[in-house]
Amino acid sequence: MVEVTMTVNGKSVTKSVKGNTLMTDFLREDLNLTGTHVGCDTSQCGACTIHVNGAQVKACTMFAAEANGAEVATIESQAAEDGTLNTVQQAFQDYHGLQCGFCTPGMVMAATALLAINSKPSEAEIRKHLEGNICRCTGYHNIVKAIMVASGQDVPSIAAE
Amino acid sequence: MPKDHGIGASPKRREDIRFLTGTGQYTDDINIQNQTYVHFLRSDQAHGKINNIDTSAAAAMPGVVRIFTGADFEGVGTIPCGWQITDRFGEVMKEPAHPVLAQGKVRHVGDPIAAIVAESLEEARNAAEAIELDITELPAVVDMKDALSEGATKVHDDLSDNLCYDWGFVEENREAVDEAIKNAAHVTTLELVNQRMVANPMEPRVAVGDFNRAKDESTLYTTSQNPHVIRLLMGAFVLGIPEHKLRVVAPDVGGGFGTKIFHYAEEAFCTFAARQINRPVKWTSTRSEAFMSDAHGRDHVTKIELALDEDNNFVAVRTDTHANMGAYLSTFAPSVPTWLHGTLMAGNYKTPLVYVNVKAVFTNTVPVDAYRGAGRPEATFQLERVIDKAARELGVDPIALRRQNFITEFPYATPVAVEYDTGDYHATMDKMLSLMDRDGFAARRDASKAKGKLRGFGVNCFIEACGIAPSNLVGQLGARAGLYESATVRVNATGGLVVMTGSHSHGQGHETAFPQVIAEMIGIDESMIEIVHGDTANTPMGMGTYGSRSLAVGGSAMVRATEKIINKTKKIAAHLMEASEADIELKDGQFSVAGTDKSVAWGDVTLAAYVPHNYPLEDIEPGLEETAFYDPSNFTYPAGAYACEVEVDPDTGEVTIEKFVSADDFGNVVNPMIVEGQVQGGIAQGIGQALLENCVYDENGQLLSASYMDYAMPRADNMPDMANYVVDHSCQTPCTHNPLGVKGCGEAGAIGSPPTVVNAVLDALNSAGYDVAHIDMPVSPHRVWQAMQNG
Numbered sequence: 044m045v046e047v048t049m050t051v052n053g054k055s056v057t058k059s060v061k062g063n064t065l066m067t068d069f070l071r072e073d074l075n076l077t078g079t080h081v082g083c084d085t086s087q088c089g090a091c092t093i094h095v096n097g098a099q100v101k102a103c104t105m106f107a108a109e110a111n112g113a114e115v116a117t118i119e120s121q122a123a124e125d126g127t128l129n130t131v132q133q134a135f136q137d138y139h140g141l142q143c144g145f146c147t148p149g150m151v152m153a154a155t156a157l158l159a160i161n162s163k164p165s166e167a168e169i170r171k172h173l174e175g176n177i178c179r180c181t182g183y184h185n186i187v188k189a190i191m192v193a194s195g196q197d198v199p200s201i202a203a204e
Numbered sequence: 205m206p207k208d209h210g211i212g213a214s215p216k217r218r219e220d221i222r223f224l225t226g227t228g229q230y231t232d233d234i235n236i237q238n239q240t241y242v243h244f245l246r247s248d249q250a251h252g253k254i255n256n257i258d259t260s261a262a263a264a265m266p267g268v269v270r271i272f273t274g275a276d277f278e279g280v281g282t283i284p285c286g287w288q289i290t291d292r293f294g295e296v297m298k299e300p301a302h303p304v305l306a307q308g309k310v311r312h313v314g315d316p317i318a319a320i321v322a323e324s325l326e327e328a329r330n331a332a333e334a335i336e337l338d339i340t341e342l343p344a345v346v347d348m349k350d351a352l353s354e355g356a357t358k359v360h361d362d363l364s365d366n367l368c369y370d371w372g373f374v375e376e377n378r379e380a381v382d383e384a385i386k387n388a389a390h391v392t393t394l395e396l397v398n399q400r401m402v403a404n405p406m407e408p409r410v411a412v413g414d415f416n417r418a419k420d421e422s423t424l425y426t427t428s429q430n431p432h433v434i435r436l437l438m439g440a441f442v443l444g445i446p447e448h449k450l451r452v453v454a455p456d457v458g459g460g461f462g463t464k465i466f467h468y469a470e471e472a473f474c475t476f477a478a479r480q481i482n483r484p485v486k487w488t489s490t491r492s493e494a495f496m497s498d499a500h501g502r503d504h505v506t507k508i509e510l511a512l513d514e515d516n517n518f519v520a521v522r523t524d525t526h527a528n529m530g531a532y533l534s535t536f537a538p539s540v541p542t543w544l545h546g547t548l549m550a551g552n553y554k555t556p557l558v559y560v561n562v563k564a565v566f567t568n569t570v571p572v573d574a575y576r577g578a579g580r581p582e583a584t585f586q587l588e589r590v591i592d593k594a595a596r597e598l599g600v601d602p603i604a605l606r607r608q609n610f611i612t613e614f615p616y617a618t619p620v621a622v623e624y625d626t627g628d629y630h631a632t633m634d635k636m637l638s639l640m641d642r643d644g645f646a647a648r649r650d651a652s653k654a655k656g657k658l659r660g661f662g663v664n665c666f667i668e669a670c671g672i673a674p675s676n677l678v679g680q681l682g683a684r685a686g687l688y689e690s691a692t693v694r695v696n697a698t699g700g701l702v703v704m705t706g707s708h709s710h711g712q713g714h715e716t717a718f719p720q721v722i723a724e725m726i727g728i729d730e731s732m733i734e735i736v737h738g739d740t741a742n743t744p745m746g747m748g749t750y751g752s753r754s755l756a757v758g759g760s761a762m763v764r765a766t767e768k769i770i771n772k773t774k775k776i777a778a779h780l781m782e783a784s785e786a787d788i789e790l791k792d793g794q795f796s797v798a799g800t801d802k803s804v805a806w807g808d809v810t811l812a813a814y815v816p817h818n819y820p821l822e823d824i825e826p827g828l829e830e831t832a833f834y835d836p837s838n839f840t841y842p843a844g845a846y847a848c849e850v851e852v853d854p855d856t857g858e859v860t861i862e863k864f865v866s867a868d869d870f871g872n873v874v875n876p877m878i879v880e881g882q883v884q885g886g887i888a889q890g891i892g893q894a895l896l897e898n899c900v901y902d903e904n905g906q907l908l909s910a911s912y913m914d915y916a917m918p919r920a921d922n923m924p925d926m927a928n929y930v931v932d933h934s935c936q937t938p939c940t941h942n943p944l945g946v947k948g949c950g951e952a953g954a955i956g957s958p959p960t961v962v963n964a965v966l967d968a969l970n971s972a973g974y975d976v977a978h979i980d981m982p983v984s985p986h987r988v989w990q991a992m993q994n995g
Contacts, residue, residue, distance in 0.1 A: 077233040078226015080458075082406045083491035087912035090406060118226035128224060136220040139881045143711030144223025145406040145458030151224065166926060173920040177912070179406050179459050180711045182888030182953075183920040184929065185881060199926065 047111040051076070052120035060107045066100075067091045069107035070117060078118040078148045082177070089176030092149035092156075093117050099156035101175070118148035121155070131155050131193045138198070140189035142180035149176050154190045163194050210724035211944075214877035217716040219709070228456040231410035231427050236484040239412070240269050242474065243328035244487070245318040245335055246496065247310035250344035250568040250905020251357070254308055254337075257318060262334035267327030270481055271335070272319040272473070274307035280476065283469055284441040285533040286433075288682045289542055289564070292372030297564070300360040302532035304442065304469045304476070310339065311359055311531035312568050313907050314496025319473055321485055344568040344905035348505060348526040351565050359531055359566040368529050368538065368564035373546040374620060381559035384520035388511035392594035397980045398582045400503035400528065400899035402915060403575045405710075407458025408489035409498060413474030417482050421449050424475045428454040429464045429708050430748020433685070435740050437467040437535065443476055447740075450475075454738045457710035461889070462574040463498045464710070465750050466535035470497070495910040500899055501575020503528035504541060508586040510594050518555040518609045523586060525562045530571035537573040538564065543681050544579030544669070550618035551587045552629045552665045552843060553609040558619045568905040574750065576889055576954040577668070584666040588959035592662075593977060596970060602963070606665055607633065614937075622669060624841045626937035627869060629665060636663075636845040636867035639930050648849065648862075649971075657851040658972045659862070662964025664846045666956045670948035671756030671840035671939070688835040689753065690744040691762040693722070693769050695828035697814035699807035701733045703765075706746010707758035708737050712882070712950065714754060717875040721759060721944065725766050727792040728806060744831055752948025755874060756840050756939065763943045764832035772824060773809045779820045780804050780812060840939045840947040844868035846956040848924075850964040854972075857989030859895055859965055863928040866956060871938040871947040879949045883931040886953020892918035893954075894961035898982050916982070969995065 048057040051074060058073050070076045070093070079102055082090035091102040094116040121129050128136065131154045141147040150173070157164055157172045164172065169190050170183070178186060188198045207213040222228045259271040283302040290296055306317050318335055322328035345351040345359060351366040359366055372378060385391055412425040422445055428434050431452040438452075439445045457464065474485045489497065504525050511520040527541035546560035595602035610629040617623045645661050652659035672678075675686035690706040703718060719733035736742060746758065770790060777795035778785040787798045796803040812819055813828040849863040866883055873879050896916035900908045909915040923929070931953075938945030958981060965983050969976045969992060976995040979987050 071233075076226070077230075078228075080230070080407070081232070082408065082458075083912050085491065085911045085913050087917075088406060088491070118224075122225050126221075126225075128221075132224040135224055136216050139217065139877050141220060141223055142713070142881060142885065143405070143407070143459040144219070144228050144456065145230065147223045148226050167921075170921040170923075177406065177917050177919060179404055179461065179889070179917070180885045181881060182884035182886075182918075183923050184884045184888075184926065187920060188926065 045108050047108055049110045049113050049115055051115045052117060062106065062108055064107045066102040066105045066107050066110060070102060076117050076119050080145055080148060082145065087177065089149040089153060090146050092152040092176065094152060094156060097159065099153055118151060121151060131158065131190070134189040134193035138185050138189040138192055140181060140186040146176060146178045150178065150186055154193065158194055163196060166191065209730060210720055211874050213720060214875055215716060215720065215730060217713050219713065219715045230407055230456045230458055231412060231425050232488050234412055234425050236412065236414055239484040239486050240321050240323060240481065241325040241328050242319050242321045242477065242485050242487045243325060243332050244316040244470070245320065245332045247306065247313060247315040247317055249310060249339060249341050250313050251342040252310045252339040253342060254306060254310065254339050256338040258336040259318065261336070262320065262331040265327065265331040265334055267323040268331045269321045269323065272305060272477060273317065274303055274305040277304045280304065281442040281444065283467060283472065284437055285538065286437065286535045286684050287539040288684065289369045289371055289538040290682060291369040292375050297369040297538055298363050299533060300363060304472050312570050313905060314570060315531065316469060319477065321477055321481060346567055346569060346901050346903055346905050348528055348565040348567060351567050352563065359568055366566040368566055371542050371562045373542070373560045377557055377559050377619060381520045381522050381557045384557050385509055385511045385522055388519055389514040390512045390598060392510045392590055392597055393507065394586070394590045394593050394978060395507045396586060396589060396978060398502045398504040398506065398585055399981055400572065401501040401575055401893060401897055402495055402899050403461040403463035403498060403501055404917060405459030405461055405464060408491055408494045409464065409468065409470065410488045411471045411474040412484060412486045413478035414484045415478040415482060421451065422475050422479060423451045423453065424471055425453045425455065426471050427457050427464055429457070429460040429710060429750055431708065431738060431740050432706060432745050433748055434467050434471060438472050438475060442472045451741045454708055460710045461576045462501065462578055462750060465748065466499050466573055491912065492910055495915065496570055496907055499534040499571050499573035500530065501572065502582060503572050504582045506586050508590045510590045512594060516598060516600060516605060516608060518553050520557040521549055521555050522559050523549060523561065527562055527564045528569065528572050529564050529566055530569045531566065532571050534571040534573035537571060539682070540574050540579040545583045547620045547622050548580050548583035548667060548669060549587065550620050551584065552611060552667050554611050556619060569901055576886065577951045580668045580951065581955045581958060584955050585959045588664045588666070589962065589978065592963045592966065603633070603663055622839060624667065625838060625940045627841060627843050628935060628937050629843060631935045632843065632845040632867040632869050633665065635932055635935050636847050636865050639865040639867065639932060640847045640863065645849065652851050658854055658968040660850050660852065660964040660966065660968025660971065662848055662960050662962070662967055664956055664960040664963060667841055667843040668951060668955050669839040670752035670842055670951065671836055671942065672751035672753045673839060674837055675835050685747065686835065687747050688833050689758040689761045690746040690831065690833045691758065691765045692744050692829065692831040693762065693765040695769055695810050697811050699732060699810045702736055703733060703762060704736045704743040705758050705762060706744055706748070707754040708749045710749065712749065712754060713875065713878045717755070717878055718759065718762060720874055721762060722766050725770065726806060727790065752950040755944065755946050756942050756948045757834060757836055759944055759946065760942045761832050761834035764834055765830045768830035768832060769828060772828065775820065775824055776809045776812050777804055780809065780818065837941045840871070840942070842868065842870050842947040842949065842952055844952055844956050846960040848960050848964050850961065850968055852965060852968045852988060854992065857985035857992065859983055859988060861891060861924045861961065864924045865930045865932070866953065867932045867935060868949065868952050869935045869937055870933050870949045871936055872945040873933055873936070874946065876933070879933055880931050882949045883953045886951060887957045888918050888923060889954045890957025891922065891961060894958045894981050894983055896922065896982050
C-alpha cells in the first residue's frame with residue numbers, strides 16, 4: 044500500500060492505495076466519483092477521460108499512485124456549484140450531443156481539453172481529437188456540432204423540420 | 205415556426221442534466237453493503253468435454269467466499285427461449301438446454317464454467333487461476349454449412365444434428381415461386397454474407413443480486429431494456445421465484461441496441477448466489493467478456509433470386525438463408541431470421557410471389573439474437589443489393605427500376621403475411637433525391653476524378669415492421685409472451701402527474717418525449733409530468749423497449765390511460781360547475797362549459813378528487829389514477845429512401861462517405877430533435893457494418909475480434925461531414941391504427957444505411973469499368989482493392 048495525496052475537483056484527498064490500483068477504480072470506488080465510466084479494457088473507448096494537471100488522460104491508463112501530487116478534474120467538477128452547466132455541457136444539451144449518457148463524461152472532458160488548447164477547432168480537428176472516444180448512440184454528428192457551438196462557431200440548427 | 209411545447213416540439217432533454225454532470229446512476233454505480241464480487245471462469249475452448257473441475261485449491265485462496273460450478277445448478281432451471289418456431293414440415297424447432305453454468309460440455313469460447321465469489325474482484329480473479337480444469341477439447345463447428353454436413357460434430361449431443369429448424373415462408377407459395385422463376389424473362393442471383401456483428405453498447409453488462417432473507421425477497425439490479433421480461437423469465441423458468449418475491453431494477457442503462465433485451469446467465473447467477481450465501485453478489489462485465497458473452501447479431505449467409513418479366517416488373521423473389529444461432533438459443537433468437545426477416549421480403553415492392561427458406565444452425569459460437577433492426581436489415585440488404593445488381597444487368601436506372609415496382613396503394617397486403625397500413629415511397633424517394641442534389645452528381649464525380657478518386661452514388665429503399673407487436677398474431681407465430689405495453693398515470697392532488705411506464709429508456713429520451721404527449725392532451729406544462737421507468741416494483745407489467753416500439757405501443761398505452769383520466773376529470777368538473785358532462789371541454793388546462801363563461805382549472809379538479817367534499821361520490825371514486833394496457837392491432841411500417849455518395853481511392857481501396865441523405869417516413873413525430881438523433885445513431889451503426897465492423901472466428905472457434913483493438917467501431921472521423929449530411933423526416937403518412945399516428949424511428953438508420961453504402965461503392969467501381977458484382981461487408985480497403993484487381 045502506498046499513501047497518495049492529490050487534489051481532486053479542487054479538494055485535497057489523501058488515501059492509502061495498492062500500487063496496482065487503477066485511477067478509474069480509485070475515483071469510482073475510493074472517492075465514489077462514479078461519473079468517470081469504464082467502457083473497455085484496452086484504453087480505446089475514452090469513457091474514463093479525466094484531466095490530470097490540465098491534460099486529457101484516460102484514467103484507465105494510469106495508476107492512482109502516479110497521480111500523487113497532481114491536480115485531477117473529473118466530470119463532477121465541470122458544472123458550477125449552483126448547478127449551472129459549463130459551456131461544453133450546455134452545448135451538449137442544446138444540440139442533443141448525448142443519448143444514453145455513458146460515453147458523455149469522457150466526451151465532455153475530451154472536448155473541454157481540446158478547447159483549452161485550440162479555442163476554434165475546425166470540424167476536421169474535432170473529429171480527429173475525438174478518435175479516442177467512442178460513442179455508440181449519437182453517430183457523433185451532434186457531439187461535433189455541440190463542440191463547434193461551445194467554441195462560438197456557427198452550425199446548422201437542429202430539428203429544422 | 206416550430207412549436208415550443210407539446211407534440212412536435214424539441215424541448216431540451218431533462219435526463220441530460222444528470223448524464224452531463226456525472227450523476228446518473230448506472231448499475232455499476234450501485235454498491236450494496238456487505239457486497240461480494242463474482243468473476244466467471246470462462247471457456248477458452250470452443251468445444252470441449254468437461255471431465256473434472258477441481259476447485260479445492262482455489263476455494264482456500266484469500267477472500268474466496270464460495271465457488272460455484274454447473275453441479276450447483278442441478279435441479280435449477282435453464283435459461284429459457286422466448287420464441288418457438290414451427291418448421292416447414294410442421295415440427296417444432298430443436299431447443300437445447302442452456303445451463304446457467306456449463307454442465308458436461310463447453311460449447312463456445314466464453315461459456316462460463318465456474319463462478320468465483322469473493323470479498324473483492326481481485327481475489328476472485330486470483331482464485332480463478334487456481335481452478336484446475338480437466339477438459340478434453342473436441343472439434344468445433346463454426347461454418348454453418350459444415351455444421352449441417354453429414355457426420356458433423358454435434359454442438360448438442362442429445363440433438364439429432366445441428367439444424368435448429370428449416371423454415372419455409374410462405375410454404376404454400378413455394379412451387380408457384382419456383383415456377384415463376386423458371387419462366388421469368390430475367391433472373392438476377394446474388395450470394396452474400398450479412399456478417400456477424402457485436403452490438404457494443406458503451407456500458408458493459410452488470411448484474412447485482414441481493415437477497416433479503418427476513419422477507420424472502422430477491423432483488424436484481426441489471427442492465428436491461430426490459431426489467432419485467434427478465435423478472436418473468438428468470439423468476440418463472442430459471443429460479444422458481446414468484447413475481448411478488450422478485451424485484452428487477454434496470455436504472456440508467458448505457459445503451460442497448462438489442463443485446464440488453466435478453467435474459468442472461470449472469471443475471472440468474474447473481475440472483476441465485478445472493479440467496480445461497482445471503483449476501484449481495486455483483487458482476488461487472490469487462491469489454492473482453494462482453495465480446496464473448498453478449499448475444500451477437502446478424503450472421504446470415506444468403507442466396508437471393510429476383511425474377512423480372514420482359515417489362516422489368518418484379519414477378520418473384522426467392523431467398524435461401526442460413527442463420528447462425530450460436531451454441532444456445534438466446535431469448536428471441538429464433539424469431540429474428542423468421543418473422544422479423546421473412547415477412548419483410550416484399551420490401552417496398554409489389555412483387556406478387558415471395559418464398560423465404562431459412563435454416564437456423566447451431567455452431568460453437570456465442571449465441572446470436574436481435575441487434576438494432578433484427579432481421580429487417582438482413583432482409584433489406586439482400587433485396588436492395590439484388591435490385592441494384594438486376595438494374596446493372598438489365599442496363600436500367602436503379603432508381604427507375606425501384607419506382608416502377610413501388611407499392612402505391614394502401615393498405616397493401618403483401619404475399620408474406622403483413623399488411624402495410626400507410627406509406628408513400630415515391631414521396632420519400634423524391635425528397636431524398638432533391639436533398640442529394642442528384643443533378644449535381646456528374647460534376648461531383650468529375651471533381652473526384654480530378655483528385656484521382658472514383659465517386660459512386662448509391663440508393664436504397666426500405667420498409668420495416670415496428671411497434672412490436674399484436675399479441676394474438678405473435679402468439680400464433682410462436683411467441684411465448686404478449687407484446688402489449690402498459691402505463692399508469694397518477695395525478696397528484698395539486699395537479700402534477702407521475703407516469704409509470706412498462707417501457708424502458710436507455711438513451712431514447714422517454715423522460716422528455718413522453719411528457720410532451722400528455723402535456724398536449726391536457727394543455728399543461730411538461731414540467732408538471734414525471735416519467736418513472738425501469739423498476740418492476742413501481743411500474744405496471746410491461747414488455748420493455750426494442751423493435752422501435754416505445755412510443756407506438758408504450759406511448760399508446762399512456763394515451764389510453766390519460767384518456768381515462770380526462771374522462772374522469774370531466775365528470776368531476778361537470779359536478780363542480782353543475783353542468784352536463786357532455787358539455788365539458790378541456791383546453792389549456794381549463795375545464796369550461798360549452799357556450800358559457802364558466803370554468804374551473806385543472807388543479808381545482810385534481811384537488812377535488814383527493815379532497816372530495818363537494819364530489820359525486822355516489823357516481824365515481826375519489827382519487828385520480830388510471831392504468832391502461834395497449835395491444836396494437838398491427839405492426840407499424842416506417843419506410844424510407846436513403847442515398848449516399850462515396851469516394852474510393854483506387855490505390856488503396858479506401859472508401860470515404862462524402863454525402864449522405866436519409867428521407868424517412870415515421871408518421872407523426874413527437875420530438876424531432878430526438879428522432880433525428882436516433883436516425884443519426886442508427887446510420888452510424890449501419891455505416892459501421894458497411895465499412896468497418898466484423899466479428900470473426902477462426903476455424904477452431906477462437907474469437908479473433910474480442911476487443912476494440914480488433915473490432916473496428918465507427919469513430920467520429922468515419923462519419924460524413926455536417927455540411928454533407930441530412931436526416932429528413934418531413935414525409936409523414938401517419939399510422940392508421942395507433943392513437944398517436946406514430947411508426948417508430950429507432951432502427952431505421954441501421955436498416956437503411958448498409959445497402960446504401962455498398963450500392964454506392966459498387967456504383968463507383970462499376971462506373972469506372974471494374975466488373976465487380978458484389979463485395980461483402982465490411983467493405984474494407986483490402987476487399988475493395990482485391991475486387992478491383994479481380995475485376
